[in-house]
Amino acid sequence: MKRPTIADIARQAGVSKGAVSYALNGQPGVSASTRARILAIAEEIGWRPNSAARALNGARADTVGLALCRPARFLGVEPFFMELISGIEGELSARSYALMIQVVADHEEEMSVYRRWWGEGRVDGGILVDLHFSDPRVSEMETLGMPVVVLGHPSESGSLVPVWSDDGAAVRETVQYLTALGHRRIARVAGLPKLVHTVLRDQAFSAVCADLGLPESVTVHTDYTGEEGARATRRLLSSASRPTAVVYDNDIMAVAGLSVAQEMRLDVPGDLSIVAWDDSPLSQVVRPPLTALTRDIPAYGAHAAQRLLSLIEGGLVAGFEDQAARLTPRGSTAPPPA
């Protein structure tokens, strides 16, 4: 019942362990006939390389680590992470790399997980998500010397390889579209204010609103949950200068906002236009279907994984700017009421 080793193969083939190793790894040093014999025996007795023994000789672990620092309930809620993981996974599995995942409570725990994985030789690299300003993880990773790709803007990624998309452009496209429809009072229900991409969106939003001469640009920050999205929407729609359009930082809040509007007897899109950041089946399934900022999230993850693998394999890797989100108009946006 024990696992067969190369020593077993060597004994059966009547050669040395070294010869077996060469044969199995496609290295020169054995004749074609011996190689074939060894491969046949290996196949027959069901030999598999022991990854631990390989790793001991300085080989790679063929594994990429991902420590996710969000409370568990957000993961279930947001399609974003699962799609991201699917994309990363697709790229990794094509190259026979595995993905090691751990959900952690905070950045400190996240770093200790990475330190452990790296120190124990369990992973060859990692992906950092949810970049903050002056994110301590960046310098710690630089110290650690572990190959890392950061999903976030290059201005904050230090010497780590960034993969990002131009959220500012998407914000501008959205606001321009809404003003073209005639909207003047546009509000934004944003995500966590500590995240770099939230701030970049905030800034782009203020800037484009100012450029277009819009009276004010209200931004409310939330934690991405439907509850906070609903609360923010209720507050916005109850204010004296009610916005005629609201842009949400994720789809779950947009859907929650839609419900609140309907609950307040406002017609969407007649009285209120709604735009969701990140498309998902969810935004298409509600009535009216939501105008959304569409991104190919699996591709985003795949691009990050590609860079990471190049980095691991010793390449010099440049940052990569992914496609910006594109506006997909659906039934939730229309000209404002007269």
Next chain:
Amino acid sequence: MKRPTIADIARQAGVSKGAVSYALNGQPGVSASTRARILAIAEEIGWRPNSAARALNGARADTVGLALCRPARFLGVEPFFMELISGIEGELSARSYALMIQVVADHEEEMSVYRRWWGEGRVDGGILVDLHFSDPRVSEMETLGMPVVVLGHPSESGSLVPVWSDDGAAVRETVQYLTALGHRRIARVAGLPKLVHTVLRDQAFSAVCADLGLPESVTVHTDYTGEEGARATRRLLSSASRPTAVVYDNDIMAVAGLSVAQEMRLDVPGDLSIVAWDDSPLSQVVRPPLTALTRDIPAYGAHAAQRLLSLIEGGLVAGFEDQAARLTPRGSTAPPPA
């Protein structure tokens, strides 16, 4: 820049590798003072055990494998898997186990991934999800001898350890509730017909409908997507004997069904009652909020992980029946139209 090893510690402490190993592992054989000195040096130079070297000595990999056999797009759609993973993760990380994940295309690939992981000593065990009838994976896993917990009914889990919940009871509770409200024509929009739990729900549904003397019990099978859920609903609502209540096998289809009903100018719950299997923020956020069959999915995953860890650590582990889903009535269910 090289990783420190116990040999480095031994040199600095002026003792042998063996003594260092005993000291670091809390084994007897070194004096308290030497142990303290060794631990201090290890701490100082930032030593971490190399997991590969440990594994080589027959130690465990401290890793659990999960190969998920669903197209990537479903993963993003269904909160179920992400919540399950969170739950598994919570249990594993508490015991310093890692989770290795790979998304695969089919069962054959799934098994080859498990065989590789097990053969290479990368994982100590695995969790099988989406059990089919006469699932070939069960017997293959039995042959492989790898510790495995099956999320599925014990009737189909062979000698593997099952963790399951009584879906039949949940179906009965739902149908009884709907008939108590006065419904007589109840339909079910179910998931993949190959899955064991789908069939068990189908059977329970037919049985309880027959018991209660309901005229007919229509079940439509889908692939869990919103599109198919919408299509099935459209067909049901267009039929001559339109149901007054529909029970969906997941929340995404229930939401899609709700949209279809509204699109067909049916009032929910006035003209049509809707029940969703598996609760999520999504079902609470739509209007009306959906009556749902609530389960603690993270706990479900945690229970499976607990059993798996006991199994890995050599315990004799019994199957575990988790709590059945409980009905949480909300605004989408009411008496049928008169």
Next chain:
DNA sequence: GAGAGGCGCTGAACCGGATAAGTAACGTGA
């Protein structure tokens, strides 16, 4: 026909730990 060179293989060291076996030094009781 001798030296050069390449092929095909062997033997052994090595990776970083765990661990069994061996060995001094010391304490203890008879």
Next chain:
DNA sequence: TCACGTTACTTATCCGGTTCAGCGCCTCTC
């Protein structure tokens, strides 16, 4: 005082691979 048992180590071996030096042997070349 001597046999005996502990304590606190050291030494050596093992895990399952990779890899390097070396060694016959055959072939080619001049």
